[in-house]
Amino acid sequence: EVQLVESGGGLVQPGRSLRVSCTAFGFAFGEFAMSWVRQAPGKGLEWVSFIRNKAYGGTAEYAASVKGRFTISRDDSQSIAYLQMNSLKTEDTAVYYCTRDLGGGSDHWGQGTLVTVSS
Amino acid sequence: QLVLTQSPSASASLGASVKLTCTLSSGHSSNGIAWHQQQPEKGPRFLMKFNSDGSHSRGDGIPDRFSGSSSGAERYLTISSLQSEDEADYYCQAWDTGIRVFGGGTKLTVL
Numbered sequence: 001e002v003q004l005v006e007s008g009g010g011l012v013q014p015g016r017s018l019r020v021s022c023t024a025f026g027f028a029f030g031e032f033a034m035s036w037v038r039q040a041p042g043k044g045l046e047w048v049s050f051i052r053n054k055a056y057g058g059t060a061e062y063a064a065s066v067k068g069r070f071t072i073s074r075d076d077s078q079s080i081a082y083l084q085m086n087s088l089k090t091e092d093t094a095v096y097y098c099t100r101d102l103g104g105g106s107d108h109w110g111q112g113t114l115v116t117v118s119s
Numbered sequence: 120q121l122v123l124t125q126s127p128s129a130s131a132s133l134g135a136s137v138k139l140t141c142t143l144s145s146g147h148s149s150n151g152i153a154w155h156q157q158q159p160e161k162g163p164r165f166l167m168k169f170n171s172d173g174s175h176s177r178g179d180g181i182p183d184r185f186s187g188s189s190s191g192a193e194r195y196l197t198i199s200s201l202q203s204e205d206e207a208d209y210y211c212q213a214w215d216t217g218i219r220v221f222g223g224g225t226k227l228t229v230l
Contacts, residue, residue: 002179035219037163037219037221044208044210044221044222044223044224045155045157045163045210045212045221045224046221047212047218047219047220047221050219061217061218063218095162097162097163101219102168103214104151104153104168104214105151105152105153105165105168105212105213105214106153106155106165106212106219107153107165107168107178108165108178109155109162109163109164109165110162111162112162
């Protein structure tokens with residue numbers, strides 16, 4: 001059974017950094033792209049970033065709202081995807097979801113981890 | 120620019136059918152999309168991927184009450200035999216080189 005488990009969320013002050021993680025179970029992690037999607041309180045879903053698998057170069061893409069501040073990475077040996085978030089702003093407050101990416105749509109979601117940016 | 124447009128709300132009666140619409144922006148009318156459901160206070164769940172050739176694949180455990188179709192730049196999610204647990208937000212998702220995009224979501228009320 002495919003399972004994605006996020007961790008690392010919490011309360012952080014504006015301007016500071018935080019790293020969230022996504023541990024995958026039940027599938028060949030290294031064969032898939034992985035995405036991060038966020039949802040601000042009471043709002044819709046917003047795609048944040050995705051990282052290709054090694055066969056496609058392991059390269060990453062970012063939404064304009066986070067480019068230059070966030071970095072996605074992956075450790076295929078441990079089946080973990082990371083999202084390093086720097087220079088956090090109050091508008092980055094959201095639940096962050098990890099998804100398995102089919103090279104297009106997401107087909108599995110984690111339960112999410114809440115990141116609150118506040119002084 | 121890839122943009123997805125969804126109506127903010129829809130409603131239908133218990134046991135009836137409802138058709139939700141997701142419209143792709145100009146120049147992207149051949150894109151495939153995915154549909155996701157988010158029940159109240161829960162995380163999203165993948166429903167199905169609908170490809171431009173009309174083929175589709177449902178997520179794990181998704182009943183065939185959920186089906187997809189398309190016409191031009193419009194993609195549809197039809198839910199038949201509506202049940203109370205179908206009351207949820209429904210999001211479409213599309214992709215292009217280097218980006219993923221979500222529609223604004225449709226809040227479905229089951230009367």
